[in-house]
Amino acid sequence: MQLSHYPAKLQPLQDNLFGEKAIQLSVLRLDELHPVVSGNKLFKLQLFLKQAVEENKTGVLTFGGPYSNHLVAAAFAARENDLKSVGFVRGEQPAILSHTLEACDSYGMKLQFITRDDYAKKFEPGFLNDIFQSFPNHLVIPEGGYDPLGSQGAARIMDEIPAETTHICCAVGTATTVAGLLLGAKPNQKIVAFSALRGLSDFGDRIQYLTGLEYKDLNLELVNEYDFGGYAKKNQQLFDFMNQFYLQYQIPTDMIYTGKMMFGVMQRIRENFFPPGSKIVCVHTGGLQGNQSLPAGTLVFD
Numbered sequence: 450m451q452l453s454h455y456p457a458k459l460q461p462l463q464d465n466l467f468g469e470k471a472i473q474l475s476v477l478r479l480d481e482l483h484p485v486v487s488g489n490k491l492f493k494l495q496l497f498l499k500q501a502v503e504e505n506k507t508g509v510l511t512f513g514g515p516y517s518n519h520l521v522a523a524a525f526a527a528r529e530n531d532l533k534s535v536g537f538v539r540g541e542q543p544a545i546l547s548h549t550l551e552a553c554d555s556y557g558m559k560l561q562f563i564t565r566d567d568y569a570k571k572f573e574p575g576f577l578n579d580i581f582q583s584f585p586n587h588l589v590i591p592e593g594g595y596d597p598l599g600s601q602g603a604a605r606i607m608d609e610i611p612a613e614t615t616h617i618c619c620a621v622g623t624a625t626t627v628a629g630l631l632l633g634a635k636p637n638q639k640i641v642a643f644s645a646l647r648g649l650s651d652f653g654d655r656i657q658y659l660t661g662l663e664y665k666d667l668n669l670e671l672v673n674e675y676d677f678g679g680y681a682k683k684n685q686q687l688f689d690f691m692n693q694f695y696l697q698y699q700i701p702t703d704m705i706y707t708g709k710m711m712f713g714v715m716q717r718i719r720e721n722f723f724p725p726g727s728k729i730v731c732v733h734t735g736g737l738q739g740n741q742s743l744p745a746g747t748l749v750f751d
């Protein structure tokens with residue numbers, strides 16, 4: 450795959466607070482792998498693409514909303530592998546395409562808009578059969594790469610994280626990326642999962658499905674307090690934090706996942722959640738293209 454910065458950079462952060470608490474913190478800059486495509490999405494997609502190539506598929510077919518980082522990544526990854534791509538987009542076709550869908554289109558993805566009701570049926574076998582007939586010989590990738598194959602691809606993110614790391618922080622959507630980290634982590638490394646969704650009551654079932662491991666045996670903690678009201682909800686406090694974090698460390702974050710995660714991590718450090726001696730790595734999963742839907746001037750970076 451054509452990635453501009455690979456292997457990913459591990460950026461150590463300096464702050465008096467970290468000295469005071471006797472912890473170390475670094476950010477794994479998967480956001481730098483590609484300007485538009487989220488780093489974690491490429492990891493999650495890689496084994497699907499490999500399978501499609503090995504099985505001589507014509508293309509891949511997947512699903513997402515009009516701002517989906519997964520859709521752009523699938524469009525990009527398919528093109529890199531000389532495969533076609535079809536994206537089923539939730540909702541009516543808008544008069545003007547979102548930045549995200551523009552990017553999908555520029556990577557050659559065929560966009561098919563489907564009503565919310567039909568979209569909800571995407572896991573029903575009969576519904577998929579109809580789709581298969583319109584797009585023969587396409588590999589179906591579940592929304593967000595939510596499949597054990599997606600997690601096995603994401604497990605390779607652990608190759609970028611030093612062995613002495615004690616805590617690995619990551620944002621959660623479908624939980625596929627966190628499941629991958631668990632597959633690649635050593636038992637003494639704790640995964641701290643920051644939910645971008647309200648509640649996420651089926652997190653344990655998801656992790657079990659994705660990893661095949663017993664949830665209760667895992668060194669994993671789900672943190673639920675930093676969703677800012679729910680998925681894609683945002684407010685001035687979040688923007689202020691993202692701006693201040695950028696000015697201090699020159700690290701841009703996105704408003705859906707990584708901004709909220711870093712806000713939560715800093716708060717948890719102040720509250721002594723991480724014991725002295727902790728070596729923390731925060732996985733910057735990317736997603737920066739989503740900030741383009743904000744009014745100009747909201748953020749000090751773009």
Ligand SMILES: *Cc1c(COP(=O)(O)O)cnc(C)c1O
Nearest residue numbers: 622623624625626706734735736
């Ligand atoms: C999709 C995404 C996530 C969530 O990943 P999951 O594997 O679905 O949990 C986190 N961060 C960014 C930037 C994303 O685009």
